[in-house]
Amino acid sequence: MTMSKLYASWHHGFTAVAENPGTSALRQGFGVTFSLPANGGDWIHLAIPTPVIVEDRRATLDRVLILFDARETSALLAVHVWDGPERILVREGLRVEGDHAHGLSADNVFPVGRDGINWGCGISMFFTAGQIDSHVFIAGFGGDFSHNI
Template identity: 45%
Template sequence: MRLGNCRLMTLWERGWGYQSHCRSRRSQTWRRFDHAAAANAARAREYILQRKCYASWAHGVTAVSENRNLPVVRAGYGATFTLPKNGGEWIHFPIPTPTLLENSRAFLERVIVLFEARQTSELKRIHVWDGGKILARHDELSVKGNNLGIGAANAIPVKQKDLLTAIVVSAFFAAGANQSELYVPAFGGDFYHDINA
């Protein structure tokens, strides 16, 4: 069968694939078609398409101090904690966690805390928990100043699979010789599900 200068006959059943540049008979070529490679490529494409990514965030007003007496102002723009001079406090950031999707447990890629450590305040320690199980621990930090964008200082890699319950980030902020403020507008995490797992 012919259509213009293109030959449309196929030998697929015999394991051959046909390529035509649709210019002339001389440009028509035949090549051996690797069905196994094509099947593997199709499975790889399906695997990639089935991987689901979730970025789950919470507003800064949901952050809580371990010390219930720590002064805090909550407003539409976030939460501002006042740290005592020469002291520090643990601040907890609970992240809404998509633990299970189509029988596949979540993989936590990283957590992110947007904050501004004002005056003499700084981030000293940060821990990531899945319920009562610790997933990551970073101590002896010294992160100061404006960290309201996502960067290496406030995006903490976790890379933990098979989450069980809910994620919380616990961070210890300290102030120096002066009373200082900690401003938090939002925090969150990047999660993955593989529904083929």
């Protein structure tokens, strides 16, 4: 009899990195705050600890979850999810603003539903700033996995 076992894997927000080395990051015990210049933007990358194989079965990534706060005029415009070098989810055309660092909702939970994870999962998020310098805070992030064992 095959049963689906669930596995949630999270990482603390202060492990997030910006793609542009010029984007400043203030790392503190409760997360990381990135500074975006007015009318600028950057990709923020999040590495999820990934249980690729459990009891000889490859993982399914059910969804990714991101606790973030898009402050001032910043907004989340895109979310890409990766299995190593392979992009397995593209969500673009978003405009998520405001504080989503203290709970889960449709604005910070992204269904993936990808079976057969091979390498290790990561999330890439593109944030933009409006007409004033703005900040993006990341508190934590993770993935919900399942294994049919």
